Every structure is written in structure tokens, then in C-alpha cells.
Amino acid sequence: MAAFAGKNYKCSTDEAYQICSSGLRSIQVLIGKHPRPPVISLQAAGPATESTTRLAEFAPEALELAHVNPRDQITDWLKQQLSKPAAKTTVGDWNVEFSTEVDTEAPGAILTLTDKLCKANCGAE
Secondary structure (H helix, E strand, O other), X not given: OHHHHHOOOEEEEOOOEEEEEEOOEEEEEEOOOOOOOOEEEEEEEOOHXXXXXXXXXXXXXXXXXXXXXXXXHHHHHHHHHOOOOEEEXXXXXXXXXXXXXXXXXXXXEEEEEEEOOOOOOOOOO
């Protein structure tokens, strides 16, 4: 997460996640003793069309800074999902899920990556 702090993101930690945000965009990375983060969530706030566009613009940089591969395949897939309310796929060792929240207090778009190779403590409790 130091890479995000170096790019002027505001970073903090809650019980389970390190969170870095800038404006209406944020990344949450599950904390733990894992070879790589088992859960990474990218979020963009706002109405559906605006937040999905914002998420698609944010994803390449965020995945690069978080050292996620194959990030190009993930971002290409995401761009193809932007007119949908939700979608799932598998890319490399990642389960990838895109969704939008529209009728909530905090509308926005979310891209969640879950490491298929994680065997223990793979989610927030």
C-alpha cells in the first residue's frame, strides 16, 4: 500500500483491511500473512454510469500499484462489463467479480478480486 501513499492516496487501516482512497475512488486490501493479498476490492462512488466509468479508469493504475497480474486481462474484461449490473469471471489465479450498487446509501461500482490459491484466512471475519 506504500505505492498508493506515494501517489497521494490517503491510506488507513481498519480491523481487516488496508484502505487507500483518492476522491471517489478507493482500494481495500485484506490484511494478513499471505504470500499475496487474498482479497482486493476496487471501488468508485457515484451514480452507476459515472462510477463504472471511474472504476474502469482507476483499475489499470490500481492493479499495477497492487502488483496484480494478469492486470491487462482483468481490465479488458472489466471494460466489457460496464453496461451490466454485475458479472463474474476467472482470470489467472483470481476470481473476479464486478457489481454496481444503485439503490443504496453509497451507490457505486465495485471490482473484487479473490485469490483462488488462498487456503486459510482468505476473507474478512
